Amino acid sequence: MQAKMSAQRSALDALKYIPTKEERNMKKRVLFVLCFMLLMGGMAVLGSSPAEAGSKIVPIEGAKYMVTFPMSKNIAMYKDKHITVLLKGGQIMTGKVMEVNDSHLHLSELSGGEDFLDALINVDAIIAIKAKFRKYE
Numbered sequence: 001m002q003a004k005m006s007a008q009r010s011a012l013d014a015l016k017y018i019p020t021k022e023e024r025n026m027k028k029r030v031l032f033v034l035c036f037m038l039l040m041g042g043m044a045v046l047g048s049s050p051a052e053a054g055s056k057i058v059p060i061e062g063a064k065y066m067v068t069f070p071m072s073k074n075i076a077m078y079k080d081k082h083i084t085v086l087l088k089g090g091q092i093m094t095g096k097v098m099e100v101n102d103s104h105l106h107l108s109e110l111s112g113g114e115d116f117l118d119a120l121i122n123v124d125a126i127i128a129i130k131a132k133f134r135k136y137e
Contacts, residue, residue, distance in 0.1 A: 055136040063133045072123045075100045082109070084130040085121065093119055 019027075065074055075083065075097060084094040085105070095107030098118070105126070107119040 057134050058137045059134055060132060063131060070102070071126055071129070072100050072102050072105070075105055075123070075126075075129060078129075078131050081131070082111075083107075085126050086128040086130075087121070087125050088127055089125070093121065095119060 062077065064077070066077075075085075078097045079100070080096065080098075082094060082096050084092060085107070086092055093107060094111040095118075096109040098106040098108045100106070100123070103123055105119075105121045105123055107121065110117050110119060
């Protein structure tokens with residue numbers, strides 16, 4: 001019973017605890033340092049944005065999809081440009097369009113550390129393409 005009373009008394013004492021001036025100042029310093037670090041980290045991430053440098057977003061000339069055209073004709077509009085293709089098996093490939101016809105696509109300069117490799121892809125295996133439509137000026 002006395003142990004229970006002692007525990008209750010120490011809990012009440014903890015509620016009555018008032019930090020000293022030095023402890024309050026230490027908390028303020030720690031909060032200031034944490035806020036400063038968060039602010040500097042955010043500025044480092046956002047500081048290199050081209051939009052911040054007064055750039056504006058403009059459309060890339062000739063970049064478009066023609067939904068009435070077959071996949072090969074849409075890809076042909078990006079000759080000598082980089083695109084990403086999604087294949088039926090789930091594989092994603094990004095590279096420069098070298099040549100395309102109704103049956104095959106030749107991608108060069110593959111991304112992902114495969115700079116010296118090219119890919120010859122069956123156009124029928126492509127389920128989606130992704131290309132850049134806008135850029136910073």
